[in-house]
Amino acid sequence: MSAVPAQSIPAPERAPDRLRWLRPAPEAVRRARPRLAYAIIAVAGVAAIVVAQLLLSIAVTQGAYEVDKYQIDQAKLARQEQQLREDLDRVQSPQYLAANAEALGMVPNASPVYLRLSDGAVLGEPAAADGAPGATAPLVPNALIDGVPLVTEQQTEKTPTQGQSPAQGKAPGAAGNAGEAIPDHAPAPPPVDGTLPTPATH
């Protein structure tokens, strides 16, 4: 019996302690609610990331097709560029230029004469060009220009397309008699409109 009171005596002392310890309990209830919100946010976040990942992946794949298309385009254009550059190099080779110049009736003049502006002195001895050299093609061969037509041979196709200068309309009668070799856009002073005159070429 003695034990009971002995036990019961401290009990009231302990009780307030327990009460103090239990006091935070309502807070624990409050804590549980935010955890759910966090979970929702986390899950939503994961979902968002997954969706974003998916969208990115789709975009990248889509991009890959686009890149592929552009790469194919680029390769095609590079081939075209090479082809055009080859044509350009071919027609600007000295053999082709010389053959064209001669076909157009041009001759080299080996005696240069200079006019000195400071005193008007004529340096060198003027002499008429004799037009000695001919047929250059076989002398310095170029396998790349075999079969490329000279400008004089292209003349017939090109003449109708030109005609930017009003003077050309009157010129053909005069120049045409001189033969195919001479282009019929003969000297016509370009109209001066305040800018530098540039030759109308085709």
Place this chain on the structure above:
Amino acid sequence: MRRILVFAIVMVVLVGVFVVKLVDVQIVRASALNVQAQDARSVPVTVYGARGDIVDANGQVLADTVMRYDIALSPKQAAKGPVTREVPDPADPGKTTEVEVPLEQVVAELGAVVGLTADQVQGIITSAIAENPDDDFEYVAKLVDTATYEAVKKLDIPWVVPYQHPSRRYPNGAVAGNLIGFLNPDGESLAGLELSEDDCLASEDGEVSYLHSLKDWVRIPGTEVVHKEAHDGGTLQLTIDADLQFFVQRIAEEQRRAVGADWATVTVMEAKTGRLLAVADVPTIDPNDPAATAVADRGSRSFTAPFEPGSTFKALTSASVINAGKGDPLSRVTADYRYEPSNGADINDSFFHGPTPYTMTGMLIDSSNTAMSMFGERLTDQQRYDDMLRFGLGERTEVGFSGEEPGDLHGGPEEWDNQTKYATMFGQGLTTTAVQIASVYQTLANGGVRMPVSLVDSCRSANGETTETEAEGRRVVSEKAADETTAMLERVYAEGWLADKWNIPGYRVAAKTGTAQVPDGQGGYLSGYLVSVSGFAPADDPEFVVSVSIMNPVKMNSSAASAPVFQEVMSQVLKKYRTVPSGAPAPELPATW
């Protein structure tokens, strides 16, 4: 309880098997499987590095790299019969329909594109099948251009595959073809600068691999692996001017044909720098088609074919005599057409004349061997030999052209016999290359300072680094000796027998002809001659050296054959570089006394 035990054992064994397999796959065979997987999913692709361009002094392209294509087919697949092809549906233009195209038609179409007949293409297939029924690879055409490639692709034949094949192209054809050299179809350099400057030009192919989608082979982003970087070759810039080179080759070839010569070389050099502006060798190779030119004509004789220079060499001996203080343009000898020095040699002139009171100037104008011998013996053999070495003879020039020859000074004074001692004074009994002779005249034109001969201006590597060669001159003879020799050569130009053949109005020119005998290789001489002219202009302020050599011109066996070439080339050079004409005429010097 027992059931549980059995189940547990089964589980342990099963898991054990999995673990063993896992270790085997992930660790033991990991690398091999990785490679296998990579191979199965990815394609290795060769990335071609472009061999460097060769450009002239102005940047005009003389050699560049282009992509060509080899067209291959699979005979095995071809033999299976007609090809299914999608064509627009005639009933509904929006859709396509599949039609069967017979093999004969496909073969004819392919042949037409690559330049073969249908029978030839069919022949390739048939003979390949006859040899090996499983043959899956035969070439139809090699090195076709882009247009043909596009046309082949357009045919869309499933058993025809084009392969890339980088190739070399020379847009200017034979212009400088002698110098540039060429490659074989496999891309190995065989001759000329392509060979000697291969270090600069060579490229390196790389390799990448990537994963691709199964159906349409689209590259999957982020899967590209570079196994080896590709490197482009460097750009080789020459000192040559392509336009001038073209002109010079044309003049040389025209004259070579006109006089029926074996070959001709023309060298144009800048007098103040030693830069070669043009080196023509005719006949010339067109590197686009090397096989069209005879093997002997494929290189540059200017560097590789030494010859006995003959009388053009007298300028060098005269400069040596003046340099040693043993004479000047007015020094006097009396020379007969025949001279027998005390050592037993026997010297003759090419024309008959009695005892003539020659000045040194007169000796050069008449190109008298006997008078030259009398001046030359004022020096010791060793002195003359040393001068020749200083002029750069007997060794290869700084160019280091592939196959370049050093020339042969007949071993040196100790090995010269009595006749050779005198012959070397007027350019016989020793050999030089055309470029060496041009260099000798460059030295005289440049006040006695020899500049290193240069053909390559620079090498610009793909990442922009430029390697240039340093040019530092070397004094060979005194300025006085060079200038006095120049003054004498001007009189040769003005009064020599070719004066009206090589006249360039408005300019002072210094020049000397040579008509040299050609050794037959057995101690004697051939009947033909090597005729030459070397000189420079304007003589009052030399800018350009031109040296012309023509081998065995059967229709005109004298330097009259080379003089017009000199005249035309020098005129063109002076005109092209806008050289100011000389004001006053050349000062007079007496030829006799």
